[in-house]
Amino acid sequence: MYQLIVETSTNLPYDVRKAIKQAKAQENAGTRAALSLSTITENISMADEEVSPICQDTGMPTFKIKVPIGANQIEIKREIEEALVQATEDGKLRPNSVDSLTGKNSGDNLGPGTPAMYFEQWEKDYIDVRLVLKGGGCENKNIQYSLPAELEGLGRAGRDLDGIRKCIMHSVYQAQGQGCSAGFIGVGIGGDRTSSYSLAKDQLFRSVDDVNPNQELKKLEEYVLENANKLGIGTMGFGGEATLLGCKVGTMNRLPASFFVSVAYNCWAFRRLGVAIDPQNGEITDWYYQEGEKIDFAEEAKKEAQEATGEEEVKQVVLQAPVTEEQIRELKVGDVVVINGDLHTGRDAIHHHLMSHDAPIDLNGQIIYHCGPVMLNDKEKGWQVKAAGPTTSIREEPYQGDIMKKFGIRAVIGKGGMGPKTLKALEEHGGVYLNAIGGAAQYYADCIKDVKGVDLMEFGIPEAMWHLEVEGFAAIVTMDSHGNSLHADVDKSSLEKLGQFKEPVFS
Numbered sequence: 001m002y003q004l005i006v007e008t009s010t011n012l013p014y015d016v017r018k019a020i021k022q023a024k025a026q027e028n029a030g031t032r033a034a035l036s037l038s039t040i041t042e043n044i045s046m047a048d049e050e051v052s053p054i055c056q057d058t059g060m061p062t063f064k065i066k067v068p069i070g071a072n073q074i075e076i077k078r079e080i081e082e083a084l085v086q087a088t089e090d091g092k093l094r095p096n097s098v099d100s101l102t103g104k105n106s107g108d109n110l111g112p113g114t115p116a117m118y119f120e121q122w123e124k125d126y127i128d129v130r131l132v133l134k135g136g137g138c139e140n141k142n143i144q145y146s147l148p149a150e151l152e153g154l155g156r157a158g159r160d161l162d163g164i165r166k167c168i169m170h171s172v173y174q175a176q177g178q179g180c181s182a183g184f185i186g187v188g189i190g191g192d193r194t195s196s197y198s199l200a201k202d203q204l205f206r207s208v209d210d211v212n213p214n215q216e217l218k219k220l221e222e223y224v225l226e227n228a229n230k231l232g233i234g235t236m237g238f239g240g241e242a243t244l245l246g247c248k249v250g251t252m253n254r255l256p257a258s259f260f261v262s263v264a265y266n267c268w269a270f271r272r273l274g275v276a277i278d279p280q281n282g283e284i285t286d287w288y289y290q291e292g293e294k295i296d297f298a299e300e301a302k303k304e305a306q307e308a309t310g311e312e313e314v315k316q317v318v319l320q321a322p323v324t325e326e327q328i329r330e331l332k333v334g335d336v337v338v339i340n341g342d343l344h345t346g347r348d349a350i351h352h353h354l355m356s357h358d359a360p361i362d363l364n365g366q367i368i369y370h371c372g373p374v375m376l377n378d379k380e381k382g383w384q385v386k387a388a389g390p391t392t393s394i395r396e397e398p399y400q401g402d403i404m405k406k407f408g409i410r411a412v413i414g415k416g417g418m419g420p421k422t423l424k425a426l427e428e429h430g431g432v433y434l435n436a437i438g439g440a441a442q443y444y445a446d447c448i449k450d451v452k453g454v455d456l457m458e459f460g461i462p463e464a465m466w467h468l469e470v471e472g473f474a475a476i477v478t479m480d481s482h483g484n485s486l487h488a489d490v491d492k493s494s495l496e497k498l499g500q501f502k503e504p505v506f507s
C-alpha cells in the first residue's frame, strides 16, 4: 500500500503522460499555453526523479478495492491507514484531513471520511487496489445537473442524449482554468444524486485509451473530446487549443422523476494507479495504467527550456520583493514576472484571519502566495519545502482586495484568476495578480531557497503563513492595475464559443 501511495503521488501514469504529450503537440511553440505545458512536463519529470509529490495538494486518498471471498477487509483497512500515516510522515502526502467544524488538521491524513475506501468482493483469487489522489481545486469544479435545465450559453437541456451533451460541454466551460486545465472528466448519467457522482468518479478509473463498449456513449465521448477543445480555454485557462484530455461516460438507471448528469473534473495532475496483489504474501504482481512506453519528459524539457530562452517573445520583468507601487503599475497582462526575494504564503484561513486581526509581520510592499505547501521538519536542517504550487485564488475573492489595501500588499500569486472585486482593488490600490502554473509543485519548490519562518501554525501546515525566500520564481501577469483581466477575457470568449454548440447534435 505504501508503494502504491508513493508511486501515485509522485509518478504520473503512462496513459496520462501520453495524453499530456498529445496536448503539447497541439499547442504552438512560444504561446503561453505551450510554455505552461513545458513547465508542467518539467514538473512531472522532477517529481519522478525526486520521488516527491507532483502537486502539493495530494488530494483525498480514494481507494477502490476488490477482494477475494474470505479476505479480511478490516486488516486491509488497517494496512492502508498505516501506509498513509507513513507516506505523510515521509513528505509524500500533505496532511490533508481537516475537521470541518474546528478547522483542525489531523496531521496524518486520517479522520472521519479520510481516506475514502470502497470494498467489493469478487470471485478472482487476487486483490485489486486502485487509488486516485484527486485534489480539492479540481474537486470544486465537479458539477451536477438535474434535467431538464437551462444552461448558460446553450439554452434548454432536455432529458435525452442531446441534453446530456449540453451538460457536459457546459461543465468544461464552467471549470475554466480553475481545476488546472487541461483536465479529464468522468461523467455519470442517472442514479440518484449520490450514485450519479460516484458513477462519474468511477469513470476516472478507466484508462485514458479505453473505448466505451456502448456505441452511443462512445460517440458522445468522442464528440465532447473534440469539441470541448474548441472552447479556447487552454492550459490553466490562458487560452489555447488543449482544454480537455479525456472524457469517459457511464450510465445507470434512474428514477422516473430524476435525471442527473454528474461530472467529476480531474486536473492534468491525474494521479491514479492500481495494483494487483497476491493475498498469500502481499506482493504486487501487476501495476495498472502502465501499458506501452513510459514517456520521459526530462530530455524534451531541457531542449525546450533552451529554445524558450532563445526566443524571448514575452516581456520579462525581474522583481525584487518587497516591491513598490510604481513597479507594479508598470506591469501589464501578458508580462512574465520573475521574482527574487520574499514571498509569504496565505490561503483560506489566513485571509479570513487577516480581515479581523493584525498581520504577524509587516506586509507593506510584500507579495502573498496562495499556496499550501508540503513541509517536512528535518531534525538537522529545519523546515524543508517538499512541494509548493499555487492554490485556486477565487476562494479569496471576498477578502483579497480589502486585505491588500489594509496591509499594503502589492502582489498576489495564485492560479485560476480572481473576480471583479479584486480587479477593482488592484486598480485603486496599485496591485497585480500573478498566475503561477497550477500543479507545478516541484518546479516552484525548486525556486524556494530558504524557509525564513512560519506564523499561525495553529491553522495546520497547509494553512499556516510560511515566510519564504525565492529565486527565479516565474509567474504571468493575468490581472493588472489598469483594469485588464485575462481570466475575464477567456471566460467571455469561451462563453461565445460555447454558443456554437447550442443546436441539437444527437436527436
Ligand SMILES: O=C(O)C[C@H](O)C(=O)O
Residues within 6 Å of the ligand: 056, 057, 135, 136, 137, 138, 178, 179, 371, 372, 389, 390, 391, 392, 393, 438
Ligand atoms: O490545496 C491546494 O494546494 C490546491 C488545490 O488543489 C487547488 O487546486 O486549489
Ligand code: SF4
Residues within 6 Å of the ligand: 055, 056, 057, 058, 059, 134, 135, 136, 137, 138, 178, 179, 180, 267, 268, 269, 389, 390, 391, 392, 438, 439, 440
Ligand atoms: S493545484 Fe491543480 S494540479 Fe494540484 S490538485 Fe489542485 S487542481 Fe490539481
